[in-house]
Each structure stands twice: as structure tokens, then as C-alpha cells.
Amino acid sequence: MPAPPTGTVQLYPGDARHLTALVDHSVQLVVTSPPYPMIPQWDLLFAELGAREYPAMLRVLEEAWAECHRVLVEGGLLAVVIGDALRSGEDGFRLWPNHAETLVSATRVGFRPLPYILWKKPTNKPNAFLGSGFLPPNAYVTLDCEYILLFRKGGLRRFPAHDPRRTASRLSRVERDRWFSQVWDDVRGTPQRRTGGRTGAFPPEIPHRLVRMFSVVGDTVLDPFAGTGTTLWSAADAGRNAVGVEYDTSVYRDLVREAVQRRRASSGVPRVTDPGS
Numbered sequence: 001m002p003a004p005p006t007g008t009v010q011l012y013p014g015d016a017r018h019l020t021a022l023v024d025h026s027v028q029l030v031v032t033s034p035p036y037p038m039i040p041q042w043d044l045l046f047a048e049l050g051a052r053e054y055p056a057m058l059r060v061l062e063e064a065w066a067e068c069h070r071v072l073v074e075g076g077l078l079a080v081v082i083g084d085a086l087r088s089g090e091d092g093f094r095l096w097p098n099h100a101e102t103l104v105s106a107t108r109v110g111f112r113p114l115p116y117i118l119w120k121k122p123t124n125k126p127n128a129f130l131g132s133g134f135l136p137p138n139a140y141v142t143l144d145c146e147y148i149l150l151f152r153k154g155g156l157r158r159f160p161a162h163d164p165r166r167t168a169s170r171l172s173r174v175e176r177d178r179w180f181s182q183v184w185d186d187v188r189g190t191p192q193r194r195t196g197g198r199t200g201a202f203p204p205e206i207p208h209r210l211v212r213m214f215s216v217v218g219d220t221v222l223d224p225f226a227g228t229g230t231t232l233w234s235a236a237d238a239g240r241n242a243v244g245v246e247y248d249t250s251v252y253r254d255l256v257r258e259a260v261q262r263r264r265a266s267s268g269v270p271r272v273t274d275p276g277s
């Protein structure tokens, strides 16, 4: 029997809370970054989803994590890139702890939390802080880390001895040593380019590492908040199949356009399917 194709990309317009295009147990890895609650950039989108207050925003994300749990295989992994937010609430200026809330909500829907990664973003403003840094005690620490939260569904994934797909996915010693350390301070941020009016792309190095660390060649990698498709292209380049879901129609249109351009630039093999078009 011929080996199944790898490096395919499937795109769906839709809502991460209802992954209707995906059947249960059909994905080995989810790598994603949702809209961050309480970051003004995402207020309008959360409002469209019926969420104007923080608890409602968290519920939107929790429903998405439940869907990820449904479509993952036993032993499949969920990697969530998320940052906390700083913003005034009714009680004044405060932190909105998105990473802690996500740890709790993904665990509540059935995931097992694993040690996470701190992505320390390089700043070109080393002295940036909020408030007076010279006169104690009213200044605030700069938020210059994002969290890469890691979860597993159930027990460990099992493979036959000497599985060729697993062997082909082997990491180098340098990759293993660097990537499995808890602080990533060697990944540069990415300039925020506008996509249909909304932004939020992460650097390709982030999904590249996560895909190589937590899946094997031929696996299916899902991004239910696909955005500009950074996860999808990284997964396909690494010989995994990719599935992307995106809610915003203009962002989705750009995603399809980019997929077609990439297909043309590669071998011309029709590897991108867009059931939405």
C-alpha cells in the first residue's frame, strides 16, 4: 500500500468552538494561539462571539479546548501560546491572568497539564515599564513573556518498536537540549502584519519547534485559531498534515490566498484543500 500523503493543508472557515469538519480522534497535535482575553485588539471579535466580560471570554476559549480534546487521539497534545493582559477593570489597573485561567479551563475539560515553556520575547525597549520605576512602590513589572502551555489527552501515545515515522522525526541533540528547556529566550518576535484588519501572528520558529517536539512525520496538526496560518505552513514543511480553522472571513480569505501561492511556489501538486470555497 502506498504511504499516505504528508504535507497536505486543509482549511475550513468556522468557529473553534464547533469543529464540525473534524471527527473524533482524528488529530495528533494542536498548536494554536487564541485571541487573548482583555487585549483591546480582540474586544470586537469576542463581542461578535457574545463575550463582552472576562468570564465570558474565558468560556469561549474553554469551549474551544473541549473541542480540541474531542478531536485529539489518546496521547495527543495541545500546545497553547497565550499571554496575560494588563488593563483597568472596575477595581483599577490589574493583571488578567490568561495563562492561569487556561491552565485551569483546559484541565477542567479533561486535559492533563504538563510543564510549560516561557517564551521570553526580546524587547527593543529594555527600560520599558509602567509607572515610575525610580520612586517605589508604584511601578509595574514589564510583561515580556508569553506562555506556551502544554497538555496531554490521556496517557502516552504508543508506537510499534522501530516505527519508521518516529525514527524519521528524531531531533538532534542540540534541538533536544535547547527546545526542552523551560525558558525560550532565543526566538525573536515577529512584526505584527495586518491580516484583514486583525493581527496576532507568532514567529514560525514557535510552531516549528512545537510540531517537531510533539508530533511525528505523517501526523495531523490542527490550528483551530489559524490566523495567518503560521502553524499550518510549519507543520506541512515538517512533513505533517495540517488542518486550519479560522472564524474571521477576511483573515480566512487571506489564508486561502497564501495557501494557493504556496502551492504554486512548490511542486504544483494540489496539496491544499479548501472545503469552504
Ligand SMILES: C[S@@+](CC[C@H](N)C(=O)[O-])C[C@H]1O[C@@H](n2cnc3c(N)ncnc32)[C@H](O)[C@@H]1O
Pocket: 014, 015, 016, 017, 032, 033, 034, 035, 036, 045, 049, 198, 199, 200, 201, 202, 224, 225, 226, 227, 228, 229, 230, 231, 245, 246, 247, 248, 251
Ligand atoms: C492570535 S490570532 C492567531 C495567529 C496565528 N497563530 C498566526 O500565526 O497568524 C487568533 C486568530 O483566531 C481567530 N479567531 C478568533 N475567534 C475564533 C473562533 N471562535 N474560531 C476560529 N477562529 C477564531 C482570529 O480571527 C485570529 O485570526
